[in-house]
Amino acid sequence: MIYTYKVNGMSCGGCAKNIEKILSGINGVVSAKVDIVTSTARVEMKEDIGLDSIGRYFKDTHYTLVKM
Numbered sequence: 001m002i003y004t005y006k007v008n009g010m011s012c013g014g015c016a017k018n019i020e021k022i023l024s025g026i027n028g029v030v031s032a033k034v035d036i037v038t039s040t041a042r043v044e045m046k047e048d049i050g051l052d053s054i055g056r057y058f059k060d061t062h063y064t065l066v067k068m
Contacts, residue, residue, distance in 0.1 A: 001048055007041050010036065031043070041065060
């Protein structure tokens with residue numbers, strides 16, 4: 001399953017790498033690619049993890065993900 005999310009709070013390539021690292025560390029995520037130009041994250045999952053569950057990994061950051 002592949003999902004695309006709008007990423008808020010991202011302003012540079014370093015932010016994109018941090019978000020990719022967080023997403024890749026979530027159990028069930030196969031791959032994550034963040035695009036700084038479009039402010040999107042493309043996430044491949046073994047099964048739907050749910051945006052609420054993913055959001056918990058970002059609660060101590062200034063990044064938020066929104067389903068597109």
